[in-house]
Amino acid sequence: DTAVSQTPKYLVTQMGNDKSIKCEQNLGHDTMYWYKQDSKKFLKIMFSYNNKELIINETVPNRFSPKSPDKAHLNLHINSLELGDSAVYFCASSQDLANYGYTFGSGTRLTVV
Amino acid sequence: AQSVTQLDSQVPVFEEAPVELRCNYSSSVSVYLFWYVQYPNQGLQLLLKYLSGSTLVESINGFEAEFNKSQTSFHLRKPSVHISDTAEYFCAVRTAGNMLTFGGGTRLMVKP
Structure with missing residues (x-):
């Protein structure tokens, strides 16, 4: 039933790696x-x-790139990860910003070591 | 350009006391204003919004916010807070391109 889902919830990786965070909305x-x-x-x-x-x-550095295979998905690809990329990344969606604002996912905590 | 300033990074308050979380904005497009709440380790949830009409808007859990055009403010208030209101609160304004720009957040800490 989750409206906006992100995976993974936690991601720990080394500097220089390439990683992706997935986001899907069923709204x-x-x-x-x-x-x-x-x-x-x-x-x-x-x-x-x-x-x-x-x-x-x-x-946003060009190491970050969004990829949308279809309307329900927007994945985030990050190349050559740096320490400063450590953060929580939130995906959100909206249909009518004025009336409903955004619906947020629960976040992905990325830690670069 | 659109921007949002939340004047207080932290607001400690005792349970059942009133609270006001301050928000000032600047916008060059029609003003849509929002308050979101973020509980620990969760995403943001819409608390209330102002689009047009009555300048006082209310949420279902007792919060209210008043749009003041002359002061470019949208302060959030609650007459009596509960421990469960402890969270991070974000004010946001619609930008050109139909996105939201958020303020830096205010941590509301309700003490027993």
Whole structure:
């Protein structure tokens, strides 16, 4: 019944590795997002994507790339992981931002060692 | 550009006391404002929102927020808090591109 699900919930990996975080929503929403929450709880938009348009926050390194195999999925690929990538990554979706806001996943805690 | 400032990073309060969490925003598009709550180790949940109409909006669990255009504020209040209200609270504003920009969060710590 989970509306927005992310896997894995925890991810510990070494510097330099490449990893992916998966996100799936079963709400029929058109738009999906990735946010990064740092250790001070600050939330920063990374990507917004619907079937027509990808909007990238220009401050996101190009080591990060979203991949959407279909409307219900938006995965996050990260190449050459760095210590500073350690954070909690949240996936979210929305259909009508004005009326419903976002629905968030429960987050993926990425730790780079 | 749109931005959100939450003036207090932490707000300690005793149980059953009133609380106000402050939020100021700037926006160049039509203002949509949101408050989200994040309980430990969970994602964010929508608490309440302002789109238009009445400037006072309420949530089902006793929180309310008032949109004040002249002061560009959207402060969150509750007249009597419970231990279970302990969480991180985020104010957010809609940006161009129909995304949300979040404030830095306020940790509400309710003490018995």
